[in-house]
Amino acid sequence: MSLTMRIAIAQNNYIVGDIKHNLHLIQKSLQQAETQNAELLVLSELALCSYPPEDLLLRSDLYDLIEDALQQLAQLNSSVALVVGHPTKEGDLIFNCASFIHQGRVQVTYKKQLLPNYSVFDEKRYFTAGKENCVIPFKGVNVGILICEDLWFPEPARNCKNAGAQIIVSPNASPYYYGKGHRRETEVGARAKENQIPVLYVNQVGGQDELLFDGASIAYGIDGKSVFTANEFEEDFVVFEFDEHLNQISTDRITSQQLHDEAEIWQALVLGTRDYIHKNGMSGALLGLSGGIDSAVTLAVAVDALGAGNVNAVMMPFKYTASMSIEDATAEAEALGIEFDIISIEPMYQAFMTQLAEKFTGTEPNVTEQNIQARSRGTLLMALSNKFGRIVLTTGNKSEVAVGYCTLYGDMCGGFNPLKDVPKTMVYRLANYRNSISPVIPERVITRAPSAELAPDQKDEDNLPPYDILDPILQAYVEEDKSIAEIVALGFDEAVVRRVIWLVDINEHKRRQSAPGVRISPRAFGRDRRYPITSGYGRQFT
Template sequence: MKIRVAISQIDSYVGNYAINLQKIKGYITEAASNNADIVVFPELALNGYPPEDLILKTQFLRDSLNCIEKIRDFSRSKDIIIILGGIDWDVESYNTAFIIYKGKMYGNYKKMFLPNYSVFDEKRYFSAGRSPYIMEIDKVKVGITICEDLWVPNGPAISLAQNGASIIINLSASPFYKERNKTRFEMLKTRASELSSWIIYCNLVGGQDEIVFDGGSVVVNPYGEIEFNAPYFEEGLYFVDIDPLEATRANLREGKRKHYNESVYFEKVNVINIEKRIQDKLPLNKNNFYNPDVYEQLYLAIKIGIKDYLSKNGFEKVVLGLSGGIDSSLVAAIASDSIGPKNVLGLIMPSKFSSKSSVDDAVELAKNLDIDYKIIPITDIYESYISELSESFQEKDEDKTEENIQARIRGNIVMAFSNKFNYLALACGNKSEAATGYATLYGDMAGGFSPIKDLYKTDLYKVANKFNEIHNKKIITKSILEKAPSAELRPNQKDEDTLPPYSLLDQILFKYIDREMSYDELLQEGYDEEILKYVINLVNKNEYKRRQSAPGIKLTERSLGKDRRMPITNGYVPW
């Protein structure tokens, strides 16, 4: 006897119940028509994740419960068990998995472990459940968990296994960041092996503000081996046939069910019985999906992040400044892939300090991508600014003020096109620049969305090379990839005039920001004292700029958005 499970890797739209409900019903219908016994949806699939302060609105919660009732009514004609992530609410709100079958609500499982770190604020919104949950189908026990419940080493999954669950389903909304899938795989393989149970991990997919969910839903057998891995960054319905007796065989192979710490055993385990017969079915074809490498995953994350931010916020086209540098080139290239080249406009805005090669590179890139572009020189506008300010500035030498005026003129022009044509303006700054404040407020930082905001400069080049490899063509040209980074706001300017080489800078930034290493720890690793103090000072004093920047896609473990909440007014000196 095999149980067929349909994994609904859904791209939910926060707060849009009409769209989410339509998708959910469609997947239920498709799953039932393919003889699935169970269809499972991700965490809060009905509401979208994270709903944030929408959860504080009682009408939002009432609407959620009304949609659950609509799904219950819809299920009357479907011979399939539905496990749906949504919000349960009476006096308190709960992150919940609803179990529905043939018009009946059999019960619900309330998430027990609420994450409150990184991008998660679940303790602000939800109360924790108290009891693990098992449903029994034709003598097969299936345990249900939600996201963090499975990550906790001594969590409810132990009680599920001890109470005979041969299959443990996990509804998840696990955000993407670089190499996240490796950590996830190791956790899932460990849990399956130590519990001698099947693990079905159903993950959300799609972009939501600064977060991207990568899908990649996984089925792991009781020996800790991956049996199925759904595509990354793709919405879809995927089927797996599971032999629950394999869990018994795994236990026998190990000699006995593994011993656990008795202190984590949950005395109360809710067990519900669903009267459904598991029918024999024709075997499924084996599905082997390609697992992209780390830089292709970063490319795909940016691609879906742009697409979903536009579609879910009512935009169709984007505009950006195209400088001929690597940052804007990569943003334009991925935007072109994401929403189509005819929906991307590049503005080439040379000043008297712009090199001819940079303008040529920008034009060649636009042609390679087949995107529209306009050349709008800013020299006359800049000279007009300088002329108007000359009297006020007559006793001052030229400095970064004049440089920033150029960046702000360009930002003004980009925003003018955004306003006039309802284009979303894309900012093109990277994480190295955001961390050190090497960017101009209301200039190159201007925009409604910042796709590579969380991508270090050194990784940016690797993603650009991966883009060319994927397309089997040097779309981002050799001259763009090899030129020394420069803002071109003064003669012969190079980024390294102000910053350490990016190969060194990004090492320090990664360890200081992502790994939270202290100044003393970094000093012990052999970094130069003067460079360390310089970089750390840049990071600490530019929080006010980051607080005013456009939202951007989380691509690293500790992004400079919700992940890292530092006070702007801050007198702490770390040495």
């Protein structure tokens, strides 16, 4: 007679540092597990404080809150056993842990063994690595626990299996980037196949500053293939049955349809924007709508994230603004049903120029006058933000941010940038994708040559290579760390490559002052790519 165990997973959207809120979500998940006759509930990594808590881990009072929450969970004396992630402090050492709670107490606490310290991860700044395996006899089944990075390398899973584990449950907080799901299936699926053991991988979901967690929790069979994948970019709750005799895990749920390409990236941007705004206690957003492609896509993301009633846009024309830009911005606002205003920056600009006239005597107009236009718009947007309590969304894409084609305290003004990690060529693809759902971006916004409209007949290509050339160079240099020679070998003109790299290097100071935005690539600006502002490295190649 085979022995089966009902194991539930809760893919919750927690808030970093909000122990009370997170505890409430966990208690609701426990109630749901009880209702569905589950015997074990598994949560994501560091669920009680959420991931990544960063320097909150250095506060001693955090651990008082964590200990109190653990005791509250134990005192529930639920019929469902619980695997819950949390930090633990022992003397001066901090551990990334998962505790097994059953029969009114914490039965055992597992300490994460492998601590990632690359890309967006800083775990060795805070945590000490655990050294012991954790296999728990429960209801006649030996349940092994491994946390996130432990599953990306063979040894912890092998040791867990050798210690008698019949199934591995794994709390995770695995940050999203485009294509991450495939890599998870390859790496984590390999652990299941190598050890002939089912693996239940439970991931966090939700936005946390620049990071996004996509959920998509997975159950792996002993063939290394996914048995079931939970919903992407939203909370989910699933109950599985583990059959000890057949050595397999299954669920009655039909596996969620996974998103791909632009649909996947769109949902990432929507969730990241929504969570940044809502988790910071704001309800609405506003942005400058220029009639260009970037602001059009940003507006559509904002409306999909927050609802039309919570988004405002303002068109801020100047003498260089084309009539089609005003027409298209108006059409976008009407299509999405938002509140929309047109406020000229001409009087503001003239006031600045009047005050500066004496100082500027004898000089020729240059980028200074263009930047004053952009900064007039930034001042106007921030005034509206202060008065009406809505966060300003900046609209610059990754290509512009990379080469500094943006104005500090001008179009860079704002609190969040949904497109910060989206290359210009992808912005166009996203516009077409969103229009396939409902037509909200006029076709000529997509087809017209991009322009900042800060000078007569200005085009982006007056200052930059075409985006279909610029973006691959940026990917090679920024995301892949390729040298000038390696990029030229890909088929690009050496003079163009050198100029692009020079632009990237000299604009680090702008990026340090830019708003956070949703990370969708394996190498985003911010916590992912940390370059010095003051550096002579690039001078060696000029």
